[in-house]
Amino acid sequence: MARPSMDRIDARAKVTGAARYSADHKLPGMVHGHLVTSTIARGRVVSMDLDAARAAGGVVEIYTPDHRPAFQGALTGLAAVFAETRPPLADREVHYHGQIVALVLAETVEQARDAAALIRVTYEAQPPNSSFEDAKEHAVSPPSVPGLPLGVPIKEPENVDIKAALAASEVTIERTYEIPPRHHSMMEPHAAVAVWQDGRLTIYSGTQGPAAHAMELSGVLGVEQADVHVISPYVGGGFGGKAFTWAPAMLAAAAARELGRPVKVVTGREQLFTVTGHRAASSQTFALGARRDGRLNAIEHATISQSLGEDPGYRTTPKYYAAPNVHISMKITPGLDLPTATIMRAPGDESGSFALECVMDELAEELGMDPIELRMRNYLESTLKGKLPYSSKHLDECYRVGAERFGWSRRGERPGAVTDGEWQVGMGMATAVLDAGRAPTTVRVAFRPNGTATVGNATSDAGTGMWTVMAMTGARALGLPADRIRPALGDSALPFAGSSDIYGAVGSAATATVTPAILTAAREAIAKLAEHAATAEGSPLRGADDVRYAEGRLTGGGKAVTFGELLTLTGTAEVGAQGTSADLDTTHAYASYAAHFCEVRVNRWTGEPLLSRFTTVVDAGAILNAKTARGQITGGVLFGLAAAMCEEGRVEGATGRISNANLADYLLPVNADTVEFDVHFLDHPDTRLSPTGARGIGELGTVGAAAAFANAVHNATGRRVRTLPITPDKLLA
Amino acid sequence: MRPYTYAAARSVGEALERAGDGSAYLAGGTTLVDLMKLEVVSPAHVVDITAVPLRGIRRGPRGLFIGAMERMADVAGHHLVAEPYPVVAEALRQSASPQIRNMATIGGNLLQRTRCGYFRDPATPCNRREPGSGCPAVDGHNRSHAILGTSDACVATHPSDLAVALTALDARLSLRGAGGERTLRLADFYRLPGGTPHLENELRPGELITGVTVPALPWARRSTYVKVRDRRSYEFALCSAAVAVHVKGGVIREARVAAGGVGTRPWRLPAVEEALRGRPMRTETFEAAVAHAADGARPLARNAFKPALLRRTIVRALVHLAG
Incomplete structure (x- = not known):
């Protein structure tokens, strides 16, 4: 299709x-x-x-x-x-x-x-007390915030003795990963x-x-x-x-x-x-215990960060791999004389996936196992807590299709094995998992005498393509060409349902939230329009008891009229209705998935790690607009890769000054750093999540991308860089 | 940006006449306007020399002449540059961004100021900007700073790629001031910071760079510029190497080696050149020749990798020329 x-x-x-x-x-x-x-x-x-x-x-x-x-x-x-x-x-x-x-x-x-x-x-x-480095050793448990799951320790089972579980494992590794602040x-x-x-x-x-x-x-x-x-x-x-x-x-x-x-x-x-806010620096320590056959026995994940806002443990670790013993905790370093930290694209997911997907790569190496094989042996079928089944999970297909498209079989098993002239060539992969929720929201759909229909919701389009997705979904729901839909968004006077969707476009949930409500509102608006046709003074269909709507036309009593003509004849400015989407089915858990495959070339003399190929295979339910979806994924991947390649806020511990607070010194990737990204979407609509079957993708590309890069650098050179970004100086032999 | 007066000159004579105490020449504007916005420099008077006819790229008896007002992009693409002096074209093409290369001039490139973050932030002390105020870079964020030619007063890196290539080729500057014309080796133009880092070069008040002459050097056709940086475009060098070799019968007869990103000025490496001379053109020679490239270097807390990177960057350039 x-x-x-x-x-x-x-x-x-x-x-x-x-x-x-x-x-x-x-x-x-x-x-x-x-x-x-x-x-x-x-x-x-x-x-x-x-x-x-x-x-x-x-x-x-x-x-x-x-x-x-x-x-x-x-x-x-x-x-x-x-x-x-x-x-x-x-x-x-x-x-x-x-x-x-x-x-x-x-x-x-x-x-x-x-x-x-x-x-x-x-x-x-x-x-000033501005050094996160120095503050780490005095980190404290965060205060709990009512209604907010962040920072709350997660234990599975509740009485887990993680140290004993690790000690009882056949293979254990413990590694610490450091991520600098990001803006x-x-x-x-x-x-x-x-x-x-x-x-x-x-x-x-x-x-x-x-x-x-x-x-x-x-x-x-x-x-x-x-x-x-x-x-x-x-x-x-x-x-x-x-x-x-x-x-x-x-x-x-x-x-x-x-x-x-x-x-x-x-x-x-x-x-x-x-x-304005930034992503705080974080330090994450993972301890993994596994059997020789790769099955995980224990996962311990301890994070230290400036604030509670981004909790990599909560956001990441319960959602990737099955393990009988899990312990996740977070500490914060309050009182630093630093600007306020907030959330940033894939909050917790980006940093957590970097550490988890790197440590899994390290475990695979330790076990002498293919990294994909290790992940498949620990495939998660239901949630860690409560054992809820996932609504629609095809991550295994992402691995399979991605490995095929990318040519994973050509990866050198031994680090440093593949060279091309002065370049050391390496391949790495990583998994991306992103919670896919949606909130109930309210949309207003209205027909107008000029033959157009408005579709309005108080969400926003921060470059994500929401304008276009609203037009396309409205068109589908009303049987009209998209150029006759007038979306309205980015206005606090437009409808929304209440506290659950008031934050608009966050959490990669805007499309999944808004589009089902468009379908509901369109149904209501069509019913209102049909009623108007049957009852309004001046309507050619007045009195008919068999009014039907299809593709912008109303028929009834043997007559037909377009809605534009109808509203013009009845002298009506608009006929419309609000519709609110149904509540989420809570018998299942929802997430979007992707598998990233990355190739880098590292100069054997001077150490620059250059991105040379990247493939992402995405399982995110129905894709409502392939073009904007591809843009979302490539933008997201590059956003994640930027953390691996060059982005870093540099704070002077002694003065609290950010020494590179400008776009000349704060390095974002430029076009020369990128490649033609290979993005492939699986097609498994998630109709349990919503009638449109679409899950979120906005942040998905970002998740795991840095780990795929770091793992590729390791495969190229044998060097494991655990402190981002991976700059040439860290790879000088 | 502080208020200033502005005048446009149409000739060198007019430019010199209009310049005075506290004035600045405006060419491509890619450095000056930036620094004025940051209030790192606040000239009272700006003399626009965009219309001054300091143009031309031509071969002459002394070598290749490049007018000071030629744009970086035009010079990089010129056949009199790209074929006989690949190192110059490559250094230019790896500089800045296409937009900047389309605006920035050769004279302005050679006069660009350091990218030291403390120099560029008037809220911090800087001996180069405000003599005697101190140098936070010595103990601060100094990953991009120099390891050669530094002093306790200043460790700022010279930013120009072009100047590194021109230093390797022993280029000369043509200067014109109230006292008339003179020429100066580029190598003698830049000063070491010593105790007076605010005195960056030998330019006299009001004096203009009118052009650059690159001496004829037939074997410079075999030359290259390698630039190592944190991203692949629009970024300054962590380290760079401009290298030319004259190879006959597999043996290196002559070599030119200069480095960027490591020195307080473009850094010629005569000892490396000497160690290459008379040796076979192969990797073992290169690795041996660079052994002492960073002798005398004073690495700082965050750039301890630079001596090794310097050696390796030169080897990489030589390997390119061998390939």
Whole structure:
């Protein structure tokens, strides 16, 4: 069966610049804000010399800790765990290098920036506690957060004695893997344009969850949620960094209220590294105990990280391999003078899969076993806890098809065995597992007199292709061509079901969440339309008792009319309905799977590890748009590979300063680092999850990609690099 | 960026006339504008020399002349460069990004400032930016920093790839200032930091680079540039090697070797050249010849790998030329 594939409906607007992102909005009388950030990591602002800045042309206002716009509250709920709870400019205390200490507002962006550079801040500095390295040994168990499973130890069985189980195993290995901090570095910075009218806030602010953003802003600003309108149709990348509300949007909103003028705040590239969240550094130790035949007997997984937000143990280890004895735990290093950590693409899954899939490779080597064979011997058929069966799992097929496509049989069993001139060639593989949930949500579908139909939900499209998937699903549900569907998203006034889906596009669940609700809403809307045709004054079908809808046309009483004609004749602006998707069937567990295969070439003289081939085989249920799905997977894989190849936030322990907080020194892969990715989708719709059969894929590519690379480097060179990224200096013989 | 005045010059004479205390010449702008935005440099006056006709790539009696205002991309693709001096073309093509190579000029390339993160962040001390303020790189994040030619005052790496290739080829600079014209070996142009890292080169106030002359060296057709870096494009060298060899009957008669990414200026390695001379063109020779390449190096806490990387980068370049 040919898989549906469609160009992005927003592509033309994006490449021509017609798509307006948050910072593109210009409002009459708008004031421009520029942030000033601290140059110490711990201490106190003693004084601020604002005279020169105030005297500079065009300056409207300067907010500081002593003179700040009013905040009535703070972030609550999940945001209190995953974002910065201290309001901006709260007081004179400095808690990290790069903390906001002033907001300059001026008539032009240049004037604001210019004046900001004239502000002289005097600090009383204290030696910061900014070294994660040093803090690791004092890590503590995290406090439990009600309703949040993160950081809670997992034991199977409950009374497991993991040390004894490891000791009783025929083969044991213990390895530690270190991952540095990482920054979202999305193309579009955090930016907001805020305007108040009659006590209501309208804010253009890039977000993954418009409704959650409205809720969080309303809490911070002390207004009703209904009085905050978030507009965010285009988001230039989020990756978890725009899942919650950060200071730039709060300041724009609060300043606009104080000044009675629209305010725009655009975060500078360097500032994004500190005033918005990042992925914290982590250190993971795995101990595996196995039988000689490869069957796992014990898995111990201990993580240390800066905060609770990304728990690799919870997210990864219970979902990959069967073992009778499992112990998973996490410790955190609270109180570091570092910027706030949040979630980042595949939170916990990325770091956890790197460590787990590397240690499995190490165990395979120890046992002299093919890495795929080792994984098949420990294949997981049901959940570790509760033994729920998986709804639709074809990971074994991913391994088989991937090995075939990639040519896994040509892999040299002995590391360093394959060379090509000055290049050492290696192959590695890794598994990706990603929970595939969905939340119930509400969609509104409505017919309009011009022959189009709207499909609306308060989700977002951070480059994922949601605009297009909504159009395609609406088209399928209504029997119309996709170009007659008008999707609406990225707006907090659009429908959503409530607390379960308020966060919009997170957790790779947006497509799985929204598309079933489109089907339900379309059914309801068609019923409403048929009723309208049979009863409305002016309808040619009025009085008919056999009205039917098909492909945009209504028939009944021997007559036919298109819905556009019908609504024009009845003088009706629209006929539509809301529909809410059914609850999830909880008798099964749901996950998406992939197998990655990676080839690298490492220079025998100078050690550069170059990616040369990559194959991913994906089992993610029905693929609703092959084109955007492929884009999601390749983007995800490269995102994961970046952690292996070059990405690394470098924190100076002595000063708390991030020494590479810019895109020249914080290395993201460039086109020259990539290859033509081979992506293959299996076709097993997961109809137990939802009627559309689609599971999430947004983060799936990211999971495991770094491990496939590291394992390939080991196969090429015999060197096992357990600290990311894998740079040439780590491979010099 | 601080406010400044701007003037465009159409001739060298006009440019020299308009330059003065605290002024800066603007050519491709790929370094200057960056540094002005960061407020690392804040010239009071900018003299735009984009229209000054310092162009031309031509063969002359002294070798190949390249006008200072030629763009990196144009020079890299020019047949008078690419065929007789592959090392120059390769160094240019591995520099920066296509967009930058289309804008940046040869004169500007040779005058680009170090990528040291402390130099580029005015919130930190830096002896190069503010004499006497200190050098956090000595004990800080110094993975990309130099191991050769360093001082306690400065360990910043010279960033130019082109300058490494030109140093190997013993190129000369043509300079013009109020006092008239002069030429200078590129090798004598860059200063070691010593106690005065803010004095980076021999350029006099207001003086302009008008061109570069690469001496005729027929055997430089056998030359190459190897650049080792953390990603495959748009990144500076962890280490690089510019190498040319003159081989007859399987024996190395002459060699030129210079390194980048390791020195406070482009680093010529005469001892390696000497150790190659008269030896057979094969890997054993190369490995023996580089044994002392990093003698005198002062590795820092985070770049202890550089001496080994330097040796291996040179060997890799030589292996390329042998292949």
